[in-house]
Amino acid sequence: MNPTPARTRFAPSPTGFIHLGNIRSALYPWAFARHHGGQFVLRIEDTDTERSTQAAVDVILQSMQWMGLDYDEGPIYQMQRMPRYRDVLRQLVDAGHAYPCYMSTAELDALRERQMAAGLKPRYDGTWRPEPGKTLPPVPEGVQPVLRFRTPAHGSVSWQDRVKGQVSFDNAELDDLVIARPDGTPTYNFCVVVDDIDMRISHVIRGDDHVNNTPRQIHIFRALGSEPPVYAHLPTVLNEQGEKLSKRNGAKSVLQYRDEGYLPDAMVNYLARLGWSHGDAEVFSREQFVQWFDLDHLGRSAAQFDGEKLKWINAQYLRALPLPQLAQQLRPFLERLGLREHGVDLQAAAGLLRERAGTLLEIAELCEMFYGEAQPQEQDLQPLLTPTVREALGELVGRLQALAQWDAASISAALKQLLGEHKLKMPQLAMPLRHMVTGRAHTPSVDAVLALFPRATVLERIRAHLRA
Secondary structure (H helix, E strand, C coil), X not given: CCCCCCEEEECCCCCCCCEHHHHHHHHHHHXXXXXXXXXXXXXXXXXXXXXXXXXXXXXXXXXXXXHXXXXXXXXXXXXXXXXXXXXXXXXXXXXXXXXXXXXXXXXXXXXXXXXXXXXXXXCCCCCCCCCCCCCCCCCCCCCCCEEEECCCCCCEEEEEECCCEEEEEEHHHCCCCEEECCCCXXXXXXXXXXXXXXXXXXXXXXXXXXHHHHHHHHHHHHHCCCCCCEEEEECCEECCCCCECCCCCCCCEHHHHHXXXXXXXXXXXXHHCCCECCCCCCCCCHHHHHXXXXXXXXXXXXXXXXXXXXXXXXXXXXXXXXXXXXXXXXXXXXXXXCCCCCCCCHHHHHHHHHHHCCCHHHHHHHCHHHHCCCCCCHXXXXXXXXXXXXXXXXXXXXXXXXXXXXXXXXXXXXXXXXXXXXXXXXXXXXXXXXXHHHCCCCCCCHHHHHHHCCHHHHHHHHHHHHHC
């Protein structure tokens, strides 16, 4: 256990929808904070005003709420912290850790072109960086400067990453980072450090696309007299084709999984295993995940999304869900499909159908056999109605009518007796029965399906098709 409670954060940019790779970067710090009895902070990094939208913020909040990733502080918006950033920028300039740079965009582009033509890495060359004995160029009139951070010129910066191990960068590879734009707006790497200091973040658990930002952020931490947090950079999540999971590569919004009928606990279970493991455990509760989670068992290699595995996990949760809860969660999906409960008990129907489905939506679609109009295709039904089958079905009506109990066992016994008397096999009777009563060729066991319908409905539908 940590000597002080862990403080972690999720800091998304509201510039588009949030997919499974993004929400995994919220799940792990959430679990780490919960495991250690600490705090989890939600920070909205909305300084990209051209691309940030309130709609994207709403999707982030709704996705986290659906997944049950509750936060202790936030949402904290960076755009509301501008006065604080400006104060810290002044501190850095006053302490000699930052300086104004008047190099124009055109000059910078020309510099990079010359460097690339010479086979050099394109980077800012320190033209405006103050040095002892150095004469700076004349300040151009009417030009608003950027502020650059004065990166140490020599040595290296390193950290012990909880996923990657020891990571080092030579300072010579890092040029002087722009930390404020000409209009005074601070940039990403600067704001992150100020936020993490002010919010007392102890552990930063984020995607490894941020690894190159980390040495720059560590330098800013130390310039501000603070030690950086513990870093754990998570490997990329790949899609099923082995490409980085992204909107461009077909990733779906977290909320689309909600709308397709996945359960949030199943999503937590699946995503937890997408880069972390606890022995061979595949299916575990949210509480077990929090109890087990640590940084020592995070994977070092990219994890690949598997839609079939996600659906399998979800199916395990659907089958374990108490029937009253399952029925309650199904009702909105029935409404979306235009199905109204009548005649058949929804809990009983859901209990039967969930064995054949992976999502709530799939169960709801199967429920159409109970709550939709039974309209078998006559071209499918009529070839099944041979004279022997017609005769047997006619007798079946009377036997079903006479049953003392209307349940699957009694219906099954009546069917088996009839099959023996008419020398028929079960499919010869079951197939037309399914068509007549449900309008479908494929259902669970026909006796179990018939038992859920009111007896009068079953008899009426069989008679109607025998008269046709």
